[in-house]
Each structure stands twice: as structure tokens, then as C-alpha cells.
Amino acid sequence: MFTYQAYKKALGDVGWLIGGMTLGGMLLSSAVLLMSLMSRPSFRTIRLSATGLAAAWNAVTLLQAAQAGRALQPAELLSVGILTALALALLPFGAAVALTGVAYLAVCAVSLLTGTADALTLLVLGVLLLAMALGSEYGEHIVRERARTEVLQWLASRDSLTGLLNRSAAEQELETWLQTPHAGGCLLLLDLDSFKQVNDCYGHSTGDRALQYTADVLRRLLGPGDLAGRWGGEEFVLLLNGRTAHTAREVTAQLRSELRRSPQAGLPPLTISGGSVCVWEAQAPALRPLMELADRRLYQAKAAGRDCFIWPPEQAPCHGPAPEQACCTAGP
Structure with missing residues (x-):
């Protein structure tokens, strides 16, 4: 039967995992930096690596809190919001929502297993993450519609054969x-x-x-x-x-x-x-x-x-103080 003592013992055995994840995060950070300095970087790889680094950082934070049996600090809860914002910016919407859901469930699990769960804090965090996801989806929709409108306006103003203004x-x-x-x-x-x-x-x-x-x-x-x-x-x-x-x-x-x-x-x-x-x-x-x-x-x-x-008659007057004024200008 699973008991709190068994849970604490299991956490005591994952210290190596925390250390390994920390080392992996450092290596991943170096890899992201090196890829960004390349002449032709793979932006897809950089996006996935950056999101993975943020997820690993959150996982290490949660494991450390669980191992110490303490309540999650505001900064640690904020890191979940940072992960959500990064995922919504760099990943497809579905993948970002899935990652956010996993991170939120992990926060809830650590809070419950350590006996430090604060229902109000968890509720506020959940509402905040949901608002970020919905806001991102709405913003993407607005951007897509605006881009579509601009493309249609551009096409409506162009001659289809030459690309010049119609x-x-x-x-x-x-x-x-x-x-x-x-x-x-x-x-x-x-x-x-x-x-x-x-x-x-x-x-x-x-x-x-x-x-x-x-x-x-x-x-x-x-x-x-x-x-x-x-x-x-x-x-x-x-x-x-x-x-x-x-x-x-x-x-x-x-x-x-x-x-x-x-x-x-x-x-x-x-x-x-x-x-x-x-x-x-x-x-x-x-x-x-x-x-x-x-x-x-x-x-x-x-x-x-x-x-x-x-051309217009050479003797026609051109308004302006000097001959090199615009060829033909409106009156004052």
C-alpha cells in the first residue's frame, strides 16, 4: 500500500535524477546558445530546445520542493506561468496547451503529496494559465485575420498579370x-x-x-x-x-x-x-x-x-524659387 513514508523514501532515491536533469539543462542551454550563433540556425530545433529547457527547469523545481516536503514558493509557481508563455509563443497551440496541463497537474500533485495544498492558490494559478491560453488563441486568431485581410486588400489592389497597381x-x-x-x-x-x-x-x-x-x-x-x-x-x-x-x-x-x-x-x-x-x-x-x-x-x-x-511646354511656369524645384507643383 502506498504511504507517505514510502513516498518520502522514493523521493530520497531521485536525488541523482535532479542532479542529472540540472546537468542536462546546462548542456541544453549551451546547445541552444551555440545553435543561435550558427550562420543558418534551425529555428525549429531552437524552439523545441528552449521549451524543453524551461520544462526541465520546472521539473527540477517541483522535484526539489517535493523532496524537501515544503510548499511551493511564489517564484516556483511563477515559473509555471513562464513555461506556459514560452510554450504558447514557440509551440503549436495544441502542444502548448498539453504541456501547460501537464505542468499544472504536476504542481497540484506536489502540493497534495506534501500536504501543503492551498486550494485558492491552485485555483488562481489554473485560472491564470487558462486565461493565458485563451488569450494566446484569440490573439493568434486576430493576427491571422488581420494578415488575411491585408493579403486580400493587396490582391484586390494589384493587377494579376503584372503585379502593379490596378x-x-x-x-x-x-x-x-x-x-x-x-x-x-x-x-x-x-x-x-x-x-x-x-x-x-x-x-x-x-x-x-x-x-x-x-x-x-x-x-x-x-x-x-x-x-x-x-x-x-x-x-x-x-x-x-x-x-x-x-x-x-x-x-x-x-x-x-x-x-x-x-x-x-x-x-x-x-x-x-x-x-x-x-x-x-x-x-x-x-x-x-x-x-x-x-x-x-x-x-x-x-x-x-x-x-x-x-512634355508640357518648356515656357510654362513652374512654381518654386529655383529651376531645380519639382518639375510641376501646385500653386501655393
């Missing part, structure tokens, strides 16, 4: 830009030249690759605050935010140069035409009249022989 999202971004005080820069409407011939002669798959190649070039040319979107078909919109006329022309020259290298990517030679507008060219900072003006200039570029850009 027309609706580009319009929203441009409207926001126009409402910025003293918005400045160059807004360009671009169109790949003779794109129908690319589809007719090389096939629609090649046409799709040509659009993707153009989008990649535009992305590489974007600077802070710039914007690129697919306006429709083979048309693109490009905002060079705060750029001077000189730098805007440099960007379009790079664009044309990069497109001429398209045969290196297994595509036919590509050229592009565009019309540029400035904010001050509209009576009020509004997107529709600016895009209509850009569209007219785009067709002028097409009529001029393609592979060129039509």
Missing part, C-alpha cells in the same frame, strides 16, 4: 497625391507601341511576357513616393513624385533604353510612347482633366512616330 487602386493613390498640399512631380500615361502586332505575330503568351517585362522595368525605376500602375491593356500610368523636369526625362530615357534590351529576355524589341502632365495644368487639382490631357499628349507622341514622349 487602375482602381492607382486612381485612389493619385487622388490622394493630388490632395497633398503643394503636390508636385510629373504624371505620365504610357503605351507600348504596336502591341497588337506583338500579340498577332508572336502570340498572346509573348504579349503577356512583354507586359510583365515592362512592369519589371517600371518597378526598378521607381523612387521613394513614386507610383506605377497598369491603366488598362498595354497602357501604364507612372507618377514621378517631386521630380524635376530634368530627372523625369532621365527616367523616361532609362525606360526606353531598358525596353530596347527586351530581345535579351527572349522578347521582340519593345518601344513605348507617353504623355506627361503637371499639376498646375489643371484649373483645380483633379485627376480626370490631368489624365485627359496626358492621353491627348500620348496620342500626339503616337502621331509623331512613336517611341517618344510629349
Whole structure:
């Protein structure tokens, strides 16, 4: 029959186990440190090792308390909470809950077998661990839903073929830009030249690759605050935010140069035409009249022989104290 004396004798025989677990914990701590310093650490192994180390620490603490026949101290009870927090952060939720349950049952067993059980303390600890588990699950759910919402919003704003902003999202971004005080820069409407011939002669798959190649070039040319979107078909919109006329022309020259290298990517030679507008060219900072003006200039570029850009008149005033102020800025 199991008696308290037999229980005490059994505990007296596990001193070697406590020592062995302590030594094992020290070795595991060293292993976790070494793995974290590796150039390509295995984070899964580190997570499991860190959780195992915390579990071993709790086991040693409980065995020592049981061997001494004393009540668990607040710091020892706190270590169970630390183990729970670590497990919820590093392990799958089910495994973390299982480990937490085992740790709590071990605390209850030690308290009962040593005759130091405090029902209120055990109840409070159990409620605290349950609240941590539920809070972690709820927090994970919120994070997952937020990430899912952000992904869906990103997908809804992107053109599926090129990955650029789609027309609706580009319009929203441009409207926001126009409402910025003293918005400045160059807004360009671009169109790949003779794109129908690319589809007719090389096939629609090649046409799709040509659009993707153009989008990649535009992305590489974007600077802070710039914007690129697919306006429709083979048309693109490009905002060079705060750029001077000189730098805007440099960007379009790079664009044309990069497109001429398209045969290196297994595509036919590509050229592009565009019309540029400035904010001050509209009576009020509004997107529709600016895009209509850009569209007219785009067709002028097409009529001029393609592979060129039509810019605002050189003599048009640019607000600002120096020529190198933004190419076109809104009035004060």
C-alpha cells in the first residue's frame, strides 16, 4: 500500500535524477546558445530546445520542493506561468496547451503529496494559465485575420498579370497625391507601341511576357513616393513624385533604353510612347482633366512616330524659387 513514508523514501532515491536533469539543462542551454550563433540556425530545433529547457527547469523545481516536503514558493509557481508563455509563443497551440496541463497537474500533485495544498492558490494559478491560453488563441486568431485581410486588400489592389497597381487602386493613390498640399512631380500615361502586332505575330503568351517585362522595368525605376500602375491593356500610368523636369526625362530615357534590351529576355524589341502632365495644368487639382490631357499628349507622341514622349511646354511656369524645384507643383 502506498504511504507517505514510502513516498518520502522514493523521493530520497531521485536525488541523482535532479542532479542529472540540472546537468542536462546546462548542456541544453549551451546547445541552444551555440545553435543561435550558427550562420543558418534551425529555428525549429531552437524552439523545441528552449521549451524543453524551461520544462526541465520546472521539473527540477517541483522535484526539489517535493523532496524537501515544503510548499511551493511564489517564484516556483511563477515559473509555471513562464513555461506556459514560452510554450504558447514557440509551440503549436495544441502542444502548448498539453504541456501547460501537464505542468499544472504536476504542481497540484506536489502540493497534495506534501500536504501543503492551498486550494485558492491552485485555483488562481489554473485560472491564470487558462486565461493565458485563451488569450494566446484569440490573439493568434486576430493576427491571422488581420494578415488575411491585408493579403486580400493587396490582391484586390494589384493587377494579376503584372503585379502593379490596378487602375482602381492607382486612381485612389493619385487622388490622394493630388490632395497633398503643394503636390508636385510629373504624371505620365504610357503605351507600348504596336502591341497588337506583338500579340498577332508572336502570340498572346509573348504579349503577356512583354507586359510583365515592362512592369519589371517600371518597378526598378521607381523612387521613394513614386507610383506605377497598369491603366488598362498595354497602357501604364507612372507618377514621378517631386521630380524635376530634368530627372523625369532621365527616367523616361532609362525606360526606353531598358525596353530596347527586351530581345535579351527572349522578347521582340519593345518601344513605348507617353504623355506627361503637371499639376498646375489643371484649373483645380483633379485627376480626370490631368489624365485627359496626358492621353491627348500620348496620342500626339503616337502621331509623331512613336517611341517618344510629349512634355508640357518648356515656357510654362513652374512654381518654386529655383529651376531645380519639382518639375510641376501646385500653386501655393
